[in-house]
Amino acid sequence: MSAKKSILIINQSAPYGSSNGRESLDLALTCSIFEMPVSLLFVGDxxxxxxxxxxxxxxxxxxxxxxxxxxxxxxxxxxYVTAEDLSENDLTENDLAMPVTLIQRDVIASLIQQNDSVLTF
Amino acid sequence: MKFSLVIHASPFSAQTSSTAYRYAKCLLDEGHQIFRIFYYGDGVLVANQQITPPQDESNLLTAWQALAEEHALDLVVCIAAAVKRGILDENEAKRYEKPNANLASGFELSGLGQLAEAIAVSDRVVTFGS
Amino acid sequence: MTLHVINKTPSNLPLYHRMLNGLSAGDGILLIEDAVYAGLSAHQALFEGLPIDIKLGALEADIQARGLTHRLSPTFTLVNDKAFVQLSCEHDKVVSWY
Structure with missing residues (x-):
């Protein structure tokens, strides 16, 4: 396999109601096994x-x-999670199942720019 | 340029699967290379050899098969997504003791590693989601 | 530079907002499938205030299929399949919003 390409996976689906979330995490874990740097952005739903x-x-x-x-x-x-999504849902980091990096919404554009490949689920 | 496509959309309930086909065909017409097409989620449903559309509707399955044959395309169907949806090759049919295999010819079942590899080696990865 | 491809009608506002949030200077937006309705003049407020060098396109086959050929806002360029492929090459990556 050629040089390691970074991948950003944008998750915009709620869990349980659809299988997108599971499929996205399966892919994230697989890419990681292949030693590709993976970033996950959870945005919107x-x-x-x-x-x-x-x-x-x-x-x-x-x-x-x-x-x-x-x-x-x-x-x-x-x-990554945006501070705006948290506050629009009256949630805080304490409501989350794992530690995340909080970003402002306008940082999403640079996340997209920085990564070699961007997949959405 | 080297492209790979990821197709999530069901061939029946969304237009996207047919958009993906048109895009793939145009890529090849324009002289680009398709490293791999990876069918994921409901996208795998197109690889069922039993698909029988009404005569006045286009047949995406046979269209993909013809394109694959002409250009030696690597059409990879996510094995976990496919088996769950009842799309089995000979091996899987045997493994799960099902009476018959129904994976259409021209497609192969394989794991997500094939998608990871496609992302790693392709110049462009284009997602067709539902 | 990124080509953002979106395929849902403009009634999916949050999806449009997420896409617009993800834009950088020099990016392109391509409306395909049901998203071509966002090319109607009535929806142009969605795209106001974008950096001037964001290119807006709509997929010709989808525009024609839906009777929008003469209804597409002049801010959008008609993009045929060949031009879609070309745009995919001109940008570093393609991001699909669906």
Missing amino acids: GLYQLINNQSPEQLQMKKHEAMLSALPMYDIDQI
Whole structure:
């Protein structure tokens, strides 16, 4: 495989209601196995993937939060959330399942610029 | 230039899968190279050999197959997404003891590593989401 | 430079806002599929205040299919499939908003 290309995965889907979130994390973990630098941006409805205390037992679905907890083990620690999305939902970092890097919305453009490839889910 | 495409969209309920086909065809017409086309999520549904559209509707499956044959395209279907949706090659049909395989010819089942590799080696990766 | 490709109608406002937030100088926007309705003059407020060098395009086949050929705002350029491919090459990457 050629030189390591950085990838930004933009998550804009809520968990459980669609499978986009799971598919995106599967790809993130795979890219990390291939030693590609991966950044994850959770924006818009994507923020809801990160809310803590998820209990999907009655839905008989896999816990999204558990999948997120695998990210640090795969050395994926570039996880971005916008301060605006948090405040528009009356949420704080304490509501999130994992530590994230808070950015202002206008930083998204430079995240897109900095990465070699950008995939959206 | 070397392109790879990622197709998430169902061929039945969204226009996107057919946009992706037109784009792929145009890339090749313009002399570009397609390293790989990766079907993910509901995008894998196009690889079911049993697809039988009404006669007055276009057949995306046979269109992809013809394009793949003409240009030796690498059409990779996400194995996890496909098996879950009942699209099996001979191996998977045997493994899960299903009566028959239905992966259309010209496509192959493989893992997400194929997408990671495509991202790593392609000049452009274009996503066709639903 | 990034080519931003969007495929949903302008009633998906948050999606448009996310895309517009992701713009940098020199980027391009291409409306495809249902997004071509955002090319109607009535929706041009969405694209006001963008940096002057953001190029706006709409995919010709989708415009024609939906009866918008004579209704497309003059701020948008008609882009055929060949030009879509060309735009994909001219920009460093393509980001799809859907």
